[in-house]
């Protein structure tokens with residue numbers, strides 16, 4: 001067993017050596033390094049360990065590699081400079097399901113600092129995932145809905161009219177949450193910021209070009225308030241989400257150059273057993289048997305080759321919410337049948353009892369799946 005108190009000898013250490021450590025924020029304001037640590041694989045290090053990588057999460061174990069060992073000189077004490085490799089034990093909480101393969105990919109992408117594009121059907125957990133990533137990595141989370149973007153400059157500020165002191169109308173620039181976050185990121189280099197661009201393919205295509213330089217190696221954005229280019233600091237990362245597919249009206253094409261600035265991550269609905277687990281945990285008063293039926297019906301719809309439709313997890317959650325309510329919990333007969341007519345069929349065109357419409361065809365799939 002390793003003696004945790006035994007210090008590692010300087011000779012054991014050389015550039016390229018990898019080890020685990022836990023950083024704290026470096027309180028020395030004059031230091032070029034934002035993070036400092038004192039231990040190598042749980043043992044006391046002979047010199048202080050310094051790192052300046054924005055992906056470091058103070059207080060959480062991470063894997064690093066030695067870049068340089070500085071000997072002490074007349075000006076400063078010796079130190080070990082390391083490169084951040086990865087966070088140890090990256091974990092999302094069990095309130096979200098992510099396919100294990102996609103989760104491994106996600107972790108690798110987060111560590112590489114690449115922009116990530118979440119692509120999946122409605123209600124498959126894209127927005128929830130972005131929030132959980134920020135929580136798991138201790139990042140400040142900025143949610144930005146791109147559907148209200150008309151001009152390239154709208155990402156950072158919008159022009160609004162207000163009454164001036166004398167009652168005269170005047171136009172003013174109002175900074176967006178993105179601009180506020182970028183300014184905060186400059187002011188607080190030890191903190192990290194995750195900006196989530198939701199509905200990324202629902203803003204005007206030309207306007208979206210405005211944010212392109214922020215997402216590539218240029219890492220700059222035109223700030224209409226100051227009239228100058230604003231540098232995107234390294235402690236900012238971007239995740240965007242899109243609904244890709246011909247069935248989504250109101251979306252605009254994300255062209256290959258725009259796509260190329262992201263590493264895509266495909267999302268899909270959780271497998272039935274996972275959806276049942278999530279719903280049972282969230283709706284403890286709903287009967288397990290009824291949750292099973294909800295998920296069975298949902299999956300029959302999602303998998304139906306002729307229908308080719310998606311069904312959001314919001315629909316299965318809505319059905320559980322209603323099922324739990326005393327109005328339905330205490331009803332006689334099969335309450336779920338009525339609930340699914342609205343919570344599932346009601347999301348599509350037409351009526352549940354008209355088989356010539358989408359809603360009617362979906363009802364027929366439910367009837368077959370639940371043997372109603």
Ligand SMILES: Nc1ncnc2c1ncn2[C@@H]1O[C@H](COP(=O)(O)OP(=O)(O)OP(=O)(O)O)[C@@H](O)[C@H]1O
Pocket residue numbers: 095096097098120121122123124125126127128129241242243269270278313314317
């Ligand atoms: N993989 C999942 N794990 C846990 N909950 C999920 C998952 N997918 C969806 N949900 C549930 O469904 C709801 C909708 O999810 P979310 O808003 O993240 O979907 P989305 O993919 O962003 O949809 P949209 O494309 O419509 O924006 C959430 O409130 C969440 O409770």
Ligand SMILES: [Mg+2]
Pocket residue numbers: 126127128198241
């Ligand atoms: Mg969303």
